[in-house]
Amino acid sequence: MGERFDLAEVLRVKGAQRYELHRDHLNPQLPRMLHAIGFDKVYTRADGAYLYDADGQDYLDMLSGFGVFALGRHHxxxxxxxxxxxxxxxxxxxxxxxxxxxxxxxxxxxxxxxxxxxxxxxxxxxxxxxxxxxxxxxxxxxxxxxxxxxxxxxxxxxxxxxxxxxxxxxxxxxxxxxxxxxxxxxxxxxxxxxxxxxxxxxxxxxxxxxxxxxxxxxxxxxxxxxxxxxxxxxxxxxxxxxxxxxxxxxxxxxxxxxxxxxxxxxxxxxxxxxxxxxxxxxxxxxxxxxxxxxxxxxxxxxxxxxxxxxxxxxxxxxxxDEVVANAGRIGDELRTRLAALAERYELIGDVRGRGLMIGIEFRKPQDRKLRAHWTALQLARKGLFAQTVVHGLFHRHRILTQVSGDHIEVIKLIPPLIIGEREVDRFVSAFADVLDDAHRGLALTKDFGRTLVRQARSN
Missing domain, CATH: 3.40.640.10 (Type I PLP-dependent aspartate aminotransferase-like (Major domain))
Structure with missing residues (x-):
């Protein structure tokens, strides 16, 4: 009789090769895309509304597996x-x-x-x-x-x-x-x-x-x-x-x-x-x-x-645990605080949704310098500004979000329904920081561009 199957051993031997194995045997474009934008992280565990890397750093998950993890991870x-x-x-x-x-x-x-x-x-x-x-x-x-x-x-x-x-x-x-x-x-x-x-x-x-x-x-x-x-x-x-x-x-x-x-x-x-x-x-x-x-x-x-x-x-x-009521209450708080930011940042065009399904839409600004920058991004690819915001939230603040569809300037928030005020505070603070940079000029775009160049060189 041979050795017993050991799942931990499979992970020990093959876990670090996850992106290479995916590239060789599954969808070849997925690891390529993730590497290009620097999202090819190795998460070692997950709990509730957070993912953790090998260094123990936490990542706030405002994507929840496209809505799968309503109760958070590993309830x-x-x-x-x-x-x-x-x-x-x-x-x-x-x-x-x-x-x-x-x-x-x-x-x-x-x-x-x-x-x-x-x-x-x-x-x-x-x-x-x-x-x-x-x-x-x-x-x-x-x-x-x-x-x-x-x-x-x-x-x-x-x-x-x-x-x-x-x-x-x-x-x-x-x-x-x-x-x-x-x-x-x-x-x-x-x-x-x-x-x-x-x-x-x-x-x-x-x-x-x-x-x-x-x-x-x-x-x-x-x-x-x-x-x-x-x-x-x-x-x-x-x-x-x-x-x-x-x-x-x-x-x-x-x-x-x-x-x-x-x-x-x-x-x-x-x-x-x-x-x-x-x-x-x-x-x-x-x-x-x-x-x-x-x-x-x-x-x-x-x-x-x-x-x-x-x-x-x-x-x-x-x-x-009255999870549905929590989604309504925390969702209202998050949308209200994001809507308040729209009065400070002209790049925010709309904050909409219900409960913890929220869309933040960006728009062409009135400021001449900002408008020129916006137009340049739109000529490169519609939806690129929203992607720079997603990139900034992830790389600067370890918050996972997504652009809500191809060629649209909307990011979508669909976090676990069990999040509370701590997660709202973290997201709103991080979002304001990223938008501050976006309104100051090219820093956000330059960060995104540097990531693309660096990742292309390391491919």
């Missing part, structure tokens, strides 16, 4: 739930039984959406969206899906068909023949509905790209229009749901009751990928209309015990 109760379910040695994925933990998690989710009755579990956000698209088409016997310009719903083929960014779609066609309408434009929506054949409108109550918030009343009015034309409303809550906006679902702010809801990311507790598609009894019974159709839409790994345990522990902690 002890979610981690314990994973240990417990593995140690129980339960029969899992038999494919011919009712998974024991799927029902309890479905109950927990539906309690947050009492107008809906059923849940389908998958493995990711894009799969949750794919299920919603299929269910809507089958239930209505129509083929067209409307989606909003600038939307992001995933990168599998069906989800890509309703992706508002050409850069993601290019070269992967032909895709499904779906139609974009502007977010908030009821007249455009009604025109498309009158053309006929619409199964559903798929919409993010707050778009991830650019952090565009659906205008007040839009979702409710859109749902009324859809009902009149026999179509459904699908809410994509994969990123903006699970408490991020200060309500459990972002659509709750608008008093609307979607026909289908897609969730994922935070439901995983940061451990085991899980997606869920919530829907009405009427829709599900049309899709699963007979025993012959029992597996008409299914997933091999859906409802596995580890994922369900992570979801149940996450839901428990969110309720007990």
């Amino acid at each position: 002890p109760e979610v981690r314990q739930a994973i240990h417990d379910v593995v140690d129980m040695g339960l029969a899992d994925l038999t494919q011919f039984d009712a998974p024991p933990l799927a029902g309890p998690l479905a109950e927990q989710l539906l309690a947050k959406a009492p107008h809906l009755e059923r849940v389908y579990f998958s493995n990711s956000g894009t799969e949750a969206v794919e299920a919603a698209l299929k269910f809507a088409r089958y239930a209505t016997k129509r083929k067209r899906i409307l989606y909003c310009a600038h939307a992001f719903h995933g990168l599998t083929a069906g989800s890509l068909s309703v992706n508002g960014a050409d850069s993601f779609r290019k070269g992967f066609g032909p895709l499904l023949p779906d139609t974009a309408v502007p977010l908030g434009d009821l007249a455009a929506l009604e025109r498309e509905l009158r053309r006929g054949g619409v199964a559903a409108l798929l919409v993010e109550p707050i778009q991830g790209k650019g952090v565009a918030v659906a205008p007040p009343g839009y979702l409710a009015a859109a749902h009324d229009l859809l009902r009149r034309h026999g179509a459904l409303l699908i809410a994509d809550e994969v990123q903006c749901g699970m408490g991020r906006t200060g309500d459990f679902f972002a659509y709750d702010h608008d008093g609307v009751k979607p026909d289908l809801v897609a969730v994922a990311k935070a439901l995983s507790g940061g451990y085991v990928p899980v997606g869920a598609t919530l829907g009405s009894d009427a829709v599900f019974k049309k899709v699963y209309s007979s025993m012959d159709r029992v597996l008409v839409h299914d997933s091999t790994f859906g409802s596995n015990n580890q994922a369900m345990a992570a979801g149940l522990a996450t839901m428990h902690v969110m309720d007990r």
Whole structure:
């Protein structure tokens, strides 16, 4: 009998080679991009809202794995739930039984959406969206899906068909023949509905790209229009749901009751990928209309015990610790303090969002010297100024953020929902420091340029 598998030994031997191995065997452009901007750090551990490098330096994570770590990293109760379910040695994925933990998690989710009755579990956000698209088409016997310009719903083929960014779609066609309408434009929506054949409108109550918030009343009015034309409303809550906006679902702010809801990311507790598609009894019974159709839409790994345990522990902690309320309160404080900075810095054009999903948009300044600098960056690449801010926050203050989409001057903040005033103070202070430099002249851009040159030389 050979030696036992030793995961710690794999990390000891191969951990330092992570970027080289990724370059050689996975996506070759990822390590190249990270190296170019100096983001190719080696993090040795993580806890709560922080990442740590080998020197013990902390990095404030205002990105939370694109919204996965709502409870922060390595929440002890979610981690314990994973240990417990593995140690129980339960029969899992038999494919011919009712998974024991799927029902309890479905109950927990539906309690947050009492107008809906059923849940389908998958493995990711894009799969949750794919299920919603299929269910809507089958239930209505129509083929067209409307989606909003600038939307992001995933990168599998069906989800890509309703992706508002050409850069993601290019070269992967032909895709499904779906139609974009502007977010908030009821007249455009009604025109498309009158053309006929619409199964559903798929919409993010707050778009991830650019952090565009659906205008007040839009979702409710859109749902009324859809009902009149026999179509459904699908809410994509994969990123903006699970408490991020200060309500459990972002659509709750608008008093609307979607026909289908897609969730994922935070439901995983940061451990085991899980997606869920919530829907009405009427829709599900049309899709699963007979025993012959029992597996008409299914997933091999859906409802596995580890994922369900992570979801149940996450839901428990969110309720007990009032995580959703914290997201609303701390999010309001952070947005208020950032909006106050807009009065000091003319490069800030807008601060928007809800709860802890916040977009900071930059604009062309009035000051002549600043305007010339802004214009030069725009000519080089639209969105480059926002990237210099992200770079400054990371390299000067060890704060991880992101530009909220390609070719746009918006940075997005989607931190763990458990952050408090300490993290708000750290971010606002760091952001003001970076903006001070940006308003003084070229220092911020020069720092970014020096990093590009230095990293290119070390490649």
